[in-house]
Amino acid sequence: MRRYFRPIVQNDPARPSDALPIAGGWAWFTRAEELSRDGPPRIIPAHSIPFEERAALTAPRPAVAGLTMDRPRIMGILNVTPDSFSDGGRFDRPEAALAQGRALAVASDILDIGGESTRPGAAEVPLTDEIARTAPVIEALRAAGLTCPISIDTRKAPVAEAALAAGAGLVNDVSGFDFDPALAGLVARAGVPVCVMHAQGTPETMQADPRYDNVLLDIYDALAERIARAQAAGIPRSHIVVDPGIGFGKTVGHNLALLRGLSLFHGLGCPILLGASRKSFIGMVSGEEDAARRAPGSIAVALAAMAQGVQILRVHDAAETRQALRVDLALKGVDSHG
Template sequence: MTYYRPIVRWGAPRPAEALPLAGGPAWFAEAERLARGEPPRLVPVAEVPEDWRARLAAPRPPLAGVTLDRPRIMGILNVTPDSFSDGGVHFAPETAVESGAEMAAAGAAFLDVGGESTRPGSTAVPAGEEIARIEGVIASLSARVAAPISIDTRKAAVARAAVAAGASVVNDVSALGYDPALAGFCAEAGLPVILMHAQGEPETMQDDPRYDDVLLDVFDALADHVARAEAAGIPRARIVVDPGIGFGKTVAHNLALIRGLALFHGLGVPVMLGASRKGFIGRISGAPGGAARAPGSVAVALRAAAEGAQLLRVHDVAETAQALALWRAVETGEAA
């Protein structure tokens, strides 16, 4: 199989033959042709097959009412006692609701609420306990903020409770593979879903992750996840993909996925990157953890935006929003 990674550009000068990336302001006039066992080759857009051109260029529909014509921020709200990134600072419901409201005010277009840690080495949380953590928080937030709320869960029972409380998006790190009932519920309820790639289970995923070609292997796996979601009754217009930084990946794997992120536009759906405060940032920068990794997280978010990612899942919303505003002004000349 041959793959085509668009070389993403912004602003002018824009050649006449250039195509828009995902119907937005970014564009591409060249692509990197990739095939297993062959060296990469740069080709003009005219040499990109029509099916790839169509998927790369087609506008992405709004997600839960939010247009994706520019990078949008998804604020992370971990309602857990053992999050790797914030040490359970949002475990108290009142604190979680206030923090979520602050994220929305600071520029988060979505809020992603999760009641189960899936950090490396973590174990599954019973559905009842997960529901108890997220249900009241989502109900309170949905009454206070306009931003759509996503439920970060692998379980159908939790998703049902979250949607009843006010959530309107499902973000599943198992790509609907953990609970067989979740895909059917999302299809029946008409919910957008975020399908993330992971190799292995959280308990063991970082033991010794291996790939033949991490970029192409993850692309193929996500293509399979999208096809299975469609077969379950979830249309492509309601699907987002996430390459799963840190979920069964080494530092080198993570960097290769970020560097090649634009390839995933070839799936014809919005792309989300969630790299905020993750371990590879600490290993490269020396930052110990938590908020100390915010600068590195913002740097990775800006690279993802430059590659055309429609969603950036982050802890540090205000910092990322400010950086995006300046980046956008420089790249497009739009200061608002």
């Protein structure tokens, strides 16, 4: 019977001497929930977790694109598409994209630039269009003096290759190498970090009827398989970030279960990225139909994720999220600067 261990995370400044760190970061735990597919969960002391699994949960994470993972990092979203669910068309002109990118960079640690909408029901964008939307914007941002890491949000090796040549330094693949197997080899050769996300199906079909036996454990196992695939392609584990894929082939119930159980994914031994900003489940839970007005709900999710030790938060409202994180961390006695 395989066992999984989900740390019961705490952030209180009064930290017991026997507490274990979450991924070498700001949060800690003294107990864990032991999970399996064949029996009920049970609460166990943190030091009862087997050594290898305990080491994966507690070891400090390597830096990603030069950014240490000992404090939460904000990834600002720049969609240079005409049809993204939240801000489609606002930044698809080069001058608008450049202005928004420079503004986002003030409050972001990383910029994530995408030229293909992956909202539910979205169709695939031709390679030439996606490259034309993204690479010139990255090149223009670098020419304007932007120095922060830039991520290319793409499923396709040629798009990633053009973006890396233009100045990107990280690849964010929502398909976890399922869409274009050549992307893993490109990432390995380039020596850049990559985020592998879980998605059930493609954007065209993923929300038709998503099902899981156990959403938390199924996605954990799927991400473990993606990590193994990346390593087999020559990508070191130190270059891999994982994302459970909120909203990608998940119901509202699935999304909430994942968010409640996020700390489980520290057991994969990689930094965790969470992209929940303005997504439809926030609208369904809050009653806000307008995606552009979901910043409060998005920040609530970001704070909950940070409290579970999630290292990278992918958001639209970077300045508002950073303000909330800094206040929340100050209340916990954690230095958010540096």
